[in-house]
Amino acid sequence: MTTQTRTKTRSASSRRAPATAKTLQQKILHHLHTTQGTYPEKATPQAWWEATAAAVNEFVMAGLTDTQKTHSRYDTRAVNYLSMEFLMGRLLSNNLHNLHLFEAADTALKALGQNLPDLLEEEPDMALGNGGLGRLAACFLDSLASLNYPAVGYGIHYEHGLFEQHFRNGHQIERPDDWREYGNPWEVCRPESAQQIKLYGYVETVYEEGKARKVWHPGRTIKAVPWDIPIVGYNGANVNILRLWESRATDFFDWDVFNAGGYVDAQAEQAEAEAISKVLYPNDETDAGKELRLIQQYFFSAASLADIVRRYQRAHGDDWTQFPKLVSIQLNDTHPAVAIPELMRLLIDDKELDWQHAWQMCRQVFSYTNHTLLPEALEKWDLRLFEHVLPRHLELIYEINHQFLNEEVERKWPGDDAVKARLSIIEEGRQRMVRMGHLSVIGSHTVNGVAEVHSKLVKSDLFPEFDALWPDKLTNVTNGITPRRWLKACNPGLSDLIDKHISKDWPVHLSKLSKLKGLADDVRFQNAFMKIKHENKEALADEIKALTGVEVSPDAIFDIQIKRLHEYKRQHLNLLHILALYRRLLENPDYDMVPRVFIFGAKAAPGYRLAKDIIFAINKVAARINHDERIGDKIKVVMLPNYRVSLAEKMIPAADVSEQISTAGKEASGTGNMKLALNGALTIGTLDGANIEIAEEAGEENEFIFGLTVDEVKALDRAGYNPYDYYLNDPEIKAVVDWLDTDYFTPGQPRALSSIKHSLLDGGDPFKVLADFRSYAEAQLKVDAKYRDRKAWARSAIINTATMGKFNSDRSIQDYVDRVWQLQPYPRDNA
Numbered sequence: 001m002t003t004q005t006r007t008k009t010r011s012a013s014s015r016r017a018p019a020t021a022k023t024l025q026q027k028i029l030h031h032l033h034t035t036q037g038t039y040p041e042k043a044t045p046q047a048w049w050e051a052t053a054a055a056v057n058e059f060v061m062a063g064l065t066d067t068q069k070t071h072s073r074y075d076t077r078a079v080n081y082l083s084m085e086f087l088m089g090r091l092l093s094n095n096l097h098n099l100h101l102f103e104a105a106d107t108a109l110k111a112l113g114q115n116l117p118d119l120l121e122e123e124p125d126m127a128l129g130n131g132g133l134g135r136l137a138a139c140f141l142d143s144l145a146s147l148n149y150p151a152v153g154y155g156i157h158y159e160h161g162l163f164e165q166h167f168r169n170g171h172q173i174e175r176p177d178d179w180r181e182y183g184n185p186w187e188v189c190r191p192e193s194a195q196q197i198k199l200y201g202y203v204e205t206v207y208e209e210g211k212a213r214k215v216w217h218p219g220r221t222i223k224a225v226p227w228d229i230p231i232v233g234y235n236g237a238n239v240n241i242l243r244l245w246e247s248r249a250t251d252f253f254d255w256d257v258f259n260a261g262g263y264v265d266a267q268a269e270q271a272e273a274e275a276i277s278k279v280l281y282p283n284d285e286t287d288a289g290k291e292l293r294l295i296q297q298y299f300f301s302a303a304s305l306a307d308i309v310r311r312y313q314r315a316h317g318d319d320w321t322q323f324p325k326l327v328s329i330q331l332n333d334t335h336p337a338v339a340i341p342e343l344m345r346l347l348i349d350d351k352e353l354d355w356q357h358a359w360q361m362c363r364q365v366f367s368y369t370n371h372t373l374l375p376e377a378l379e380k381w382d383l384r385l386f387e388h389v390l391p392r393h394l395e396l397i398y399e400i401n402h403q404f405l406n407e408e409v410e411r412k413w414p415g416d417d418a419v420k421a422r423l424s425i426i427e428e429g430r431q432r433m434v435r436m437g438h439l440s441v442i443g444s445h446t447v448n449g450v451a452e453v454h455s456k457l458v459k460s461d462l463f464p465e466f467d468a469l470w471p472d473k474l475t476n477v478t479n480g481i482t483p484r485r486w487l488k489a490c491n492p493g494l495s496d497l498i499d500k501h502i503s504k505d506w507p508v509h510l511s512k513l514s515k516l517k518g519l520a521d522d523v524r525f526q527n528a529f530m531k532i533k534h535e536n537k538e539a540l541a542d543e544i545k546a547l548t549g550v551e552v553s554p555d556a557i558f559d560i561q562i563k564r565l566h567e568y569k570r571q572h573l574n575l576l577h578i579l580a581l582y583r584r585l586l587e588n589p590d591y592d593m594v595p596r597v598f599i600f601g602a603k604a605a606p607g608y609r610l611a612k613d614i615i616f617a618i619n620k621v622a623a624r625i626n627h628d629e630r631i632g633d634k635i636k637v638v639m640l641p642n643y644r645v646s647l648a649e650k651m652i653p654a655a656d657v658s659e660q661i662s663t664a665g666k667e668a669s670g671t672g673n674m675k676l677a678l679n680g681a682l683t684i685g686t687l688d689g690a691n692i693e694i695a696e697e698a699g700e701e702n703e704f705i706f707g708l709t710v711d712e713v714k715a716l717d718r719a720g721y722n723p724y725d726y727y728l729n730d731p732e733i734k735a736v737v738d739w740l741d742t743d744y745f746t747p748g749q750p751r752a753l754s755s756i757k758h759s760l761l762d763g764g765d766p767f768k769v770l771a772d773f774r775s776y777a778e779a780q781l782k783v784d785a786k787y788r789d790r791k792a793w794a795r796s797a798i799i800n801t802a803t804m805g806k807f808n809s810d811r812s813i814q815d816y817v818d819r820v821w822q823l824q825p826y827p828r829d830n831a
Contacts, residue, residue, distance in 0.1 A: 019059065021107035027055035028108060040112060046182070048114050049122035052105065053092055053185035059099055060186075063239035064230045066828040070238075071150050073829075075315060077325065078150035079821045080308055081141070082301060082339060083332035085134025085280070086155045086242060088126035088229070089485070089645025091186050092119075097489045098146075098234045124179045125644045126229075127161035128244070130281060130603070131564040132671050133371055135645065136450075137332055139671070139809040142482040145233030145240045146508065147813055148825040154304035156296060157227045157244035158280045165603050165642040170619035172604055172612050176279075187227045187244075195224040195306040196250065197299055203392050214349055216392040222273050223248045224303035234484050234508060238828050245303045247276035285607045287385075294338075294381055294389055301339040305329075309346060320353065324364035328821045331368040331444070334379045334436040340366060340443035341396040349392070359400070367820050368440040368447045369477075370458055371668050374568065378462075383432040397434060401425040404442050412469050423465050441466050441473070446820045448477045451669035451690045453710065475819055478693060479669040480812035483510050486675045490649035493532035494679065494801070501525070508810065516802035526794035533654070533680060533797070540654035543647075544599070544638055550626055552636045556595035557787055560651055560676070561659035562643060565604040565611040568666040572614050572756055573769045574598065574659055577777055578621060578637060579736040585631040594787050597636045601643030601651060613755045615639065620745040620753070648672075653679045656797075657783055660685030661776065663767040665710040667691075674807040680797040682786075684779055686772070690807070697803040702796040706779035707772040716771065723765035726773065733773055737761070 019027075031054035032038060036047045043051070071078070096102040106116045129135060137153065144151040163174040180187075200219030205212050229242040249270040275292065276299050284290045308327060316322050331337060340362060347358035372378065387394045405420050413419045425442065427433040441447050441463060449455030455476035459467040467474050488495045488507050498506055501519060506512045519525040537554035544552055563569050578598055584591045600618055604611035622637035640647060658676035660667075660683050667689035677683055677694055684704040685691040695703050708716065727734050737757050739745075746752035760769055787793050805811075817823045 019101060019104055021104040021111070024055060024101065024104050025108035025111055027058060028052050028112065031055050045119060045122050048109075048112075049092070049119045050185055052109065052116075052119060053123075056092065056095055056099070056101065056105070057185060059101070060095060060230045060232055060239060063232065063236070063828065064241070066830045067238045067240065070826055070828045072315075074826055075326065076150040076826050077328065077823055078152060079144070079328040079330055079816075079823060080304065081137065081144075081151060081153045081330045081332060082304055082336035083134070083137040083153065083155050084297065084300070084335040085129030085131075085332075086126075086137050086141070086153060086244075087129030087131070087134030087645055088138050088242075089649070090120065090123040090125055091229075092123050093489050094142075094485055095186075095232045097484060098142075098232045099236070123646075124181075125161075125646050126184070127177050127179055127644055128155065128158050128280060130162050130605075132669075133333060136479055136671055136809075139480065139482040139485075140813060141231045141240065141242060142233070142484060143480075143809040143813040145231045145238045146235065146482075146484070147810060148233065148238045148827045149813065149817065149823045150238075150826055151240050153231070153240070153242035154300065154307075155242065155244050156277050156280070156300045157225075157246040158277055159246075159274070160279045162280045162603065163606070167615075167619055167639070167641055170616045170623070172615050174606050187229050190226045190228055190243075193226050193307060193310070195226075195245075195303045197222045197224050197247075197302050199295060199298075199389060201391065203395060214392065214395065216345075216349065221250050222276065222299065223250050224299060224306075226303070226307070238826075243304070243307065245277065245300050247273050247299060249273035281605070283605075283607045290382070291385060291389060294385060297335050298338050298342070298390060298393075301336045302342050304336075305339055305342050305346060318351070320347075320351070320357075320361065324361050327365050328367070328823070329365050330816075330821070331366060331440055333369065333371045334440050337368070337379070337436040337440045337443075338390070338393060340439055341390075341393040341400065344396050344400070345392055348396075355399070359403075362443055363445050366440075366444040368444040370437070370440075370447060370449055370454075370462070373454070373457055373462055373666065373668065379436040380427060380433040381436065383426065383434055386434050394434070397425055397439065400439070400442065408469065419465055423469075437463075445473070447474045448816075448820065449474075449668065450477065450479045451693060452476055452478065453665075453687075453692050454668045454689060457665060457710065477812055477815045477819065478806070479671050479674070479690060480807050480809035481671050481674045481678070482809045483507050483678065485649070486652065487678055491532075491536065491653040491679055493535060494529070494653065497528055497532060510808040510810070511805035513802050513805050516798055520795045520798040520802065523791070526791060526798065529680065529798055530790070530794050533656070536653040537656075540599075540650055543650050544640065547640055548638055550622075550636060550638050552597045552638065553595060553633065556597045556633075556636070557656045557783070558597050558599060558654055559657040559659065559783075560599045560601075560655040560681070561661070562599075562601040562648060562651060563670075563672055565602040565608070565615060567610065567759070568663050568767045570661050570663065570767060570769055570772075571600065571602060571618065572760075573661055573772065573776060574600075575614065575618055575621065575756075576733075576736050576769065576773060577780060578625070578635065579739055580732055580777060581635055582621075582625055582628075582631065583732070583735060583739070585634060589630060589632070591634075593634055594784050595634045595636075596784075597638065599651065600637075600639045601647060602639075603643055610755055610759055613753070617740070617745070617753045617756055624745050648675070652676055652681075655679065655681035656787070656793075657681060658683045658685070660688075660691050661707075661772075662686060662688050663772075664688045664708055664713050666767065674804060677800045678804040678807070680801045682783070682793070682796055682800060684776075684783060693806065694804075697806055698796075698800050699803075702799045704779040704782050706775040708768060708775075713768060716768065721765070721768070721771065723761055723770045726770035727761060730770075730774060732777075733770055737770075 028051050032051040035054045109116045141153050161177040164177040166173045198218035201217045204215045206215050224245040227244045231240045282289050282292050284293050347353045425438045449458040484507050502515050541552050541554050618639050652675050655676050658681040660673045664686045669690045686707040740753040740757045743750040
């Protein structure tokens with residue numbers, strides 16, 4: 001049977017009927033007794049959650065087994081998605097929805113005297129990511145499974161994830177995020193698939209039968225132990241896996257040292273090995289931190305490639321002709337770029353293939369997603385560090401670079417050493433560096449950006465010579481989000497309303513939301529839509545009170561900015577506008593404005609001083625404003641602690657305004673903008689990243705666009721941008737910036753917020769905050785005016801939800817399949 005015929009046959013066949021509430025109730029009780037070792041009268045909420053997860057896992061594991069059998073039977077081509085981050089959040093709610101068991105579980109637990117929403121709060125977030133990069137990866141895994149495409153996600157089994165954020169006197173404090181302190185019911189350890197990972201050492205040239213062969217003698221070997229997390233597709237579709245690698249010592253306990261009295265030293269090797277998978281993004285301000293980051297990247301890349309090769313050889317032995325036909329490897333940013341020389345090492349040194357054959361296969365299997373235009377985010381490694389940690393890989397990179405420059409570049413630009421210097425993987429200078437972005441482009445068959453404007457800038461600004469050399473290599477795949485988690489699961493009220501007015505299959509056919517446009521002017525539908533929004537705002541107001549003690553009114557505009565803290569995302573632009581509003585109210589208590597609650601969620605990298613200063617400033621300004629009776633609660637400011645997926649699921653459905661205010665040309669795409677718009681928030685944003693495409697879909701009349709364009713930012717830089725031109729010529733800008741230099745918000749600490757002023761003036765304002773301030777403030781006046789017209793606001797909110805069909809991660813994945821991966825769907829047998 002052909003793939004196409006089989007696909008049609010399977011998609012037309014019936015799915016297994018979902019379990020009844022009675023069946024689930026019996027399974028939950030069974031696991032409460034046999035897995036948790038307790039009984040209903042004694043069981044804690046944690047035990048009930050564990051028992052419910054174990055009951056659901058029966059369906060998950062059955063689907064996983066069926067899927068793996070199907071993939072094995074048909075010897076499927078699969079994509080292997082390598083990413084340092086997978087921001088998965090909580091899985092119980094998501095799995096229940098995708099298995100169509102949510103209502104049955106709710107009913108079953110009520111019969112047992114339990115409340116499902118309360119039990120969902122028992123689950124810790126799988127916070128194995130920092131922001132959009134990791135959340136995108138999680139959405140893509142969901143879509144790959146839901147669309148029945150064979151796929152494996154590969155990452156690191158971090159013990160502590162990013163960090164748990166607390167505030168002390170307004171300052172961010174980082175604490176370990178013990179997401180699996182008491183185990184995790186979804187993961188399965190696979191010790192039979194553990195890999196040995198080499199580090200350090202030296203390379204020897206050995207001559208055998210007149211041929212030279214390289215032998216890497218490692219100075220250290222680490223064990224990589226895989227943990228599998230099933231990824232459940234929607235509608236009873238496939239169950240793929242996310243394989244996360246945990247680092248362990250090969251010989252982690254020295255009995256001789258222990259018996260001699262060295263009780264701590266006996267475990268030294270274990271502690272050093274475990275540090276590799278201990279924390280996501282260790283602080284790299286020190287040389288030791290930089291080395292650990294490089295080791296992390298190699299550790300998971302090497303383990304993943306060894307696993308990919310193992311799975312391939314299990315079916316095909318040493319016949320490498322099928323390898324590029326069955327294996328696709330996607331590099332999610334430059335973090336796994338070292339996988340390219342690692343595959344060359346495996347094929348040449350271990351499998352004894354010749355260079356040309358191995359390099360041809362590498363370029364056939366690898367593809368690379370670029371996520372940034374910021375120079376500091378395009379990784380470069382000190383050459384001496386690279387050679388110290390990975391001596392064989394540096395040799396391979398030298399040879400890749402030599403052949404690339406002296407064959408492909410020389411052919412295109414004969415004798416042009418300047419072009420060769422720009423395209424070389426090795427950056428020359430006082431400190432020689434290995435450019436991982438260049439390595440990713442050279443070693444991949446396809447390179448994609450993640451939004452139309454971003455992809456154009458990748459071609460024109462970031463990699464123009466590469467685009468000239470390979471005009472068809474660089475392409476675009478606009479990001480997307482899974483509507484299963486980011487509407488159906490997190491916003492059940494709106495989901496039910498859509499079910500009633502469209503059809504219940506919209507979570508897999510998001511373009512059907514366009515039918516809501518016909519209801520945008522329907523007063524009854526507007527009222528129902530806005531009633532749900534208000535209920536969501538009431539729920540978030542309760543959450544704000546519980547987390548911060550601040551009382552906010554759901555009748556106010558909920559203005560939300562949620563993203564990692566970075567200067568280019570310009571949370572400090574938002575802050576300056578808040579200060580401007582506060583100043584206007586102090587000067588004129590009768591200043592007419594719709595009450596507004598400004599809500600932030602953001603973590604700053606531990607070593608990013610200015611980002612942490614901006615968090616401190618927001619918290620201090622919030623403390624002053626929220627207790628100032630003179631302004632009559634017209635403004636409230638809240639920075640919610642420990643922003644994460646589960647908190648986003650409460651914030652996004654409640655948002656009226658979505659802050660997407662990055663400097664034009666700096667945000668690759670964004671996905672928070674898509675989630676907020678899908679849930680009926682109106683965007684105030686620059687023409688940056690996916691904001692442009694959102695405005696095209698929804699219509700600029702339903703958004704609030706402001707600020708410099710990409711071309712205008714470039715022109716301003718060419719002309720010589722001087723932030724003092726704005727500071728000295730706009731009295732309001734000067735007043736609010738100077739306010740940061742006083743102790744008004746930090747009594748007794750007159751210069752506690754001065755670093756922000758310094759960055760905006762003497763620091764050159766690199767992200768054009770002052771240049772865009774006036775345009776931003778005027779756009780905010782339009783927000784205020786439109787919100788007063790309740791019908792107009794409701795119409796725009798509905799239009800936003802109705803036009804987000806393009807931003808479905810299912811569409812993104814289909815674009816990857818068509819343009820990059822060339823996969824076929826294989827629905828699992830017995831589904």
